[in-house]
Amino acid sequence: MSISWSTCLRDYLSTFPKVTMTVELILFLILALVAIATALGMLLSRNSVYSALFLVLNFATVAVFYLLLGAPFIAMAQVTVYAGAIMVLFLFVIMLLGTEVLPAGKVLPWQRPLAGALATILVVEAIYLLLVRARSNAAIVAPEATFNTMDSLREMGMQLFSNYLLPFEVTSILLLVAMVGAIVLTKKEKGAQR
Amino acid sequence: MVPVNYYVILSAILFTIGAVGVLVRRNPLVIFMSVELMLNAANLAMVAFSSTLKSFSGQIFVFFVIAVAAAEVAVGLALIVEIFRTKHSINVDEMNSLKG
Numbered sequence: 001m002s003i004s005w006s007t008c009l010r011d012y013l014s015t016f017p018k019v020t021m022t023v024e025l026i027l028f029l030i031l032a033l034v035a036i037a038t039a040l041g042m043l044l045s046r047n048s049v050y051s052a053l054f055l056v057l058n059f060a061t062v063a064v065f066y067l068l069l070g071a072p073f074i075a076m077a078q079v080t081v082y083a084g085a086i087m088v089l090f091l092f093v094i095m096l097l098g099t100e101v102l103p104a105g106k107v108l109p110w111q112r113p114l115a116g117a118l119a120t121i122l123v124v125e126a127i128y129l130l131l132v133r134a135r136s137n138a139a140i141v142a143p144e145a146t147f148n149t150m151d152s153l154r155e156m157g158m159q160l161f162s163n164y165l166l167p168f169e170v171t172s173i174l175l176l177v178a179m180v181g182a183i184v185l186t187k188k189e190k191g192a193q194r
Numbered sequence: 195m196v197p198v199n200y201y202v203i204l205s206a207i208l209f210t211i212g213a214v215g216v217l218v219r220r221n222p223l224v225i226f227m228s229v230e231l232m233l234n235a236a237n238l239a240m241v242a243f244s245s246t247l248k249s250f251s252g253q254i255f256v257f258f259v260i261a262v263a264a265a266e267v268a269v270g271l272a273l274i275v276e277i278f279r280t281k282h283s284i285n286v287d288e289m290n291s292l293k294g
Contacts, residue, residue, distance in 0.1 A: 024195065024196050025196055028200060032200070032204050039231055040211060042224075042227060043215045043218075048224050051224050055227050058231065069201070069245040071241050071244070071256075074257065078260070081263075082234070082263070085264065086264060089267060090223065090226070090267070097278050099278070099284055102285055114217075115214055119213060119214045123206055127202075156250050164258075174262065174265050175261065178268045181269050182269055182271070183272075186275050
């Protein structure tokens with residue numbers, strides 16, 4: 001089964017504990033580099049079509065991270081919903097509006113330095129809070145092993161339709177409302193002067 | 195298994211890149227994509243913690259976040275299309291009046 005390739009690989013390699021760790025670490029580092037590079041590409045490219053395509057690559061990389069973490073269902077949902085549906089919608093709107101490149105306008109001189117300073121504060125604060133502060137109560141430890149893939153899917157389905165049934169149904173209503181809302185917003189009214 | 199700390203650091207970096215995108219870009223479509231990137235970074239942290247704590251709640255939350263993001267994108271892009279029709283421009287610096 002294609003969705004459990006990471007589990008198979010890990011099971012095979014787990015006979016050599018040191019090798020498993022190294023292979024996963026190398027894979028993680030390469031993918032992390034790709035994820036950060038594509039995010040920066042999304043941020044820096046002038047043409048918004050390129051931004052959207054960089055973001056598709058970023059979502060695909062994050063889907064591989066989900067596979068590494070033993071969450072195949074979320075990985076597939078990520079590929080189909082995010083990289084498939086949402087980004088195609090983005091590309092469709094970009095090309096519909098014909099605004100791939102915005103005309104250069106007046107640039108606020110303090111905008112970039114201020115954003116850079118705020119970003120530095122944010123990343124330092126996030127890493128500090130999540131790692132340094134959280135380590136004091138020793139809640140974050142590396143797991144010994146991940147769950148079995150098929151068991152994980154079954155268990156997640158059971159949880160979704162028992163404990164989380166009400167949020168699940170509310171989500172369907174939310175999607176219906178979003179669909180109706182999108183149609184109402186973009187519909188041209190008859191006889192309206194625009 | 196890669197330590198969960200690495201995933202958390204990666205998630206923080208991706209979230210910050212998304213936040214910078216919201217702050218510096220003037221194309222609302224790219225701002226929207228940056229918001230998606232931030233949602234994705236939060237999802238990555240949640241799946242990492244879910245895998246560490248061997249609990250499915252994190253993965254189920256991520257499922258709901260993906261559903262809500264899809265709804266948000268549908269409505270947001272409809273709003274952007276409507277703004278473009280009214281003002282013939284989608285530069286966020288020009289969206290400064292409540293009455294179009």
